[in-house]
Amino acid sequence: MKIGCHLSSSGGYLAMGQTAVSIGANVFQFFTRNPRGGAAKPMDKGDVRAFIDYATANGIGPILAHAPYTLNAAGAEPRVREFAESVFIDDLKRLEFTPGALYNFHPGSHVGQGAEKGMELVADILGKVFESASTAIGHLPSTVVLLETMSGKGSELGRDFGEIRAMIDLAEARGVPRGALGVCLDTCHVWDAGYDIVNDLDGVLAEFDARVGLERLKAVHMNDSMNALASHKDRHEKIGKGKIGLDALARIVNHRMLRDLPFYLETPCDLQGYRDEIALLKSLRR
Numbered sequence: 001m002k003i004g005c006h007l008s009s010s011g012g013y014l015a016m017g018q019t020a021v022s023i024g025a026n027v028f029q030f031f032t033r034n035p036r037g038g039a040a041k042p043m044d045k046g047d048v049r050a051f052i053d054y055a056t057a058n059g060i061g062p063i064l065a066h067a068p069y070t071l072n073a074a075g076a077e078p079r080v081r082e083f084a085e086s087v088f089i090d091d092l093k094r095l096e097f098t099p100g101a102l103y104n105f106h107p108g109s110h111v112g113q114g115a116e117k118g119m120e121l122v123a124d125i126l127g128k129v130f131e132s133a134s135t136a137i138g139h140l141p142s143t144v145v146l147l148e149t150m151s152g153k154g155s156e157l158g159r160d161f162g163e164i165r166a167m168i169d170l171a172e173a174r175g176v177p178r179g180a181l182g183v184c185l186d187t188c189h190v191w192d193a194g195y196d197i198v199n200d201l202d203g204v205l206a207e208f209d210a211r212v213g214l215e216r217l218k219a220v221h222m223n224d225s226m227n228a229l230a231s232h233k234d235r236h237e238k239i240g241k242g243k244i245g246l247d248a249l250a251r252i253v254n255h256r257m258l259r260d261l262p263f264y265l266e267t268p269c270d271l272q273g274y275r276d277e278i279a280l281l282k283s284l285r286r
Contacts, residue, residue, distance in 0.1 A: 003281055027263075038068075062101060064102045073107065096137050100142065126171040127175050130177070183217050185208070205255070219262050263281070
């Protein structure tokens with residue numbers, strides 16, 4: 001079972017790998033920089049090499065880099081989109097030091113422009129990012145970029161599977177190679193968006209397959225939710241303590257269409273809490 005949690009990147013890659021192993025994890029997620037924005041720390045190539053050796057020895061991966069929350073590729077203001085583009089390119093260049101990584105981002109909010117306009121802007125950014133990053137590193141980035149399923153609060157994009165697929169199609173029409181984009185399914189977000197993964201998990205996955213394609217699903221954010229179905233609020237809860245519940249989450253980690261994917265916890269826990277949740281979910285595997 002590939003399972004882990006979100007970890008602080010303040011100590012570097014090797015420290016994250018060691019922390020992951022210490023809590024029973026074999027994958028982990030981290031922010032590429034301060035989640036509220038700002039410049040990333042310089043790459044420590046020695047630390048990265050040490051991490052790769054450690055990850056290979058301990059069976060860690062894939063690691064999931066998370067873009068900062070301030071990245072809004074659908075922003076109405078040019079400066080907002082320019083910031084998103086520059087961060088995106090810089091992150092993809094940095095992730096070439098850790099081949100095989102995944103890069104997750106929130107598609108963004110259209111802030112009153114309308115969903116169609118917002119999705120066009122996201123696709124524009126993705127087209128520019130892949131072109132610029134490929135030029136800078138001399139080849140197509142090895143990192144698969146994941147659009148995250150969202151809860152639909154405010155003017156968020158990615159609130160349903162149709163919007164996710166539309167953004168992928170629009171980006172590929174702008175030159176992003178097929179296979180360069182994937183999806184991260186967040187259990188809290190899809191529940192809050194109105195997908196009943198408690199009573200109809202098979203139906204939800206069948207709809208995902210029909211609208212997006214299960215081959216594009218590359219990771220799962222494993223979270224319970226504080227809110228009722230279709231609340232559109234996005235409030236994560238500890239595993240088994242929320243409205244989704246332990247029985248439904250157990251079905252998710254065992255489902256034939258999901259069980260081989262990496263699961264990343266984003267619950268409101270400290271390291272001991274993550275250790276306990278990882279052990280709990282492992283114990284539920286059949």
